[in-house]
Amino acid sequence: MNYWLMKSEPDEFSFADLQRAAQPCRWDGVRNYQARNFLRSMQSGDLFLFYHSSCAEPGIAGVGKIVHEAYPDPTALDPQSPYFSAKASNEKNPWCAVDVSAAHSIARLIPLTELRQLNGLEALALVQKGSRLSVMPVTAEQWHIIAALF
DNA sequence: GCCAACGTTGGC
DNA sequence: GCCAACGTTGGC
Numbered sequence: 001m002n003y004w005l006m007k008s009e010p011d012e013f014s015f016a017d018l019q020r021a022a023q024p025c026r027w028d029g030v031r032n033y034q035a036r037n038f039l040r041s042m043q044s045g046d047l048f049l050f051y052h053s054s055c056a057e058p059g060i061a062g063v064g065k066i067v068h069e070a071y072p073d074p075t076a077l078d079p080q081s082p083y084f085s086a087k088a089s090n091e092k093n094p095w096c097a098v099d100v101s102a103a104h105s106i107a108r109l110i111p112l113t114e115l116r117q118l119n120g121l122e123a124l125a126l127v128q129k130g131s132r133l134s135v136m137p138v139t140a141e142q143w144h145i146i147a148a149l150f
Numbered sequence: 151g152c153c154a155a156c157g158t159t160g161g162c
Numbered sequence: 163g164c165c166a167a168c169g170t171t172g173g174c
Binding site: 007055 | 170171172173174
Binding site: 032033034129130131132 | 154156
């Protein structure tokens, strides 16, 4: 089983939204090749840290799990979608999505400022200067350091 | 709202 | 293939 971290703007889709959902939710709209490649590596059952970005309190809001591996992202083909991509066609869609559900809630949001202070997370792209990667792997070691705060 | 840093585009 | 210009991300 692998661990991941994925960012979402809570104004768009928050961890609470995922918890409220009756069914698995599609994690779509990823339009960066490096992030896309990580989506493709995901397996059903993997856990991920649900990170809130571009908001008043950036940080980890909860834990989700992957319930369906990567498949072509339909929003890339939808001209009405903000994630529409002229590069994509039915025959050849470079973008993909996964399905996720909430795994468990955590006692409090763990702020980015606190994550930056932890030892052992230096290699995590999230805390590296200038990094904008929205989907990234988390090692078991990194996961346990963070999970100790749940 | 500001701005640093990044990824992408497109001219050459 | 280089690189300047541009658009986007995302913390502050």
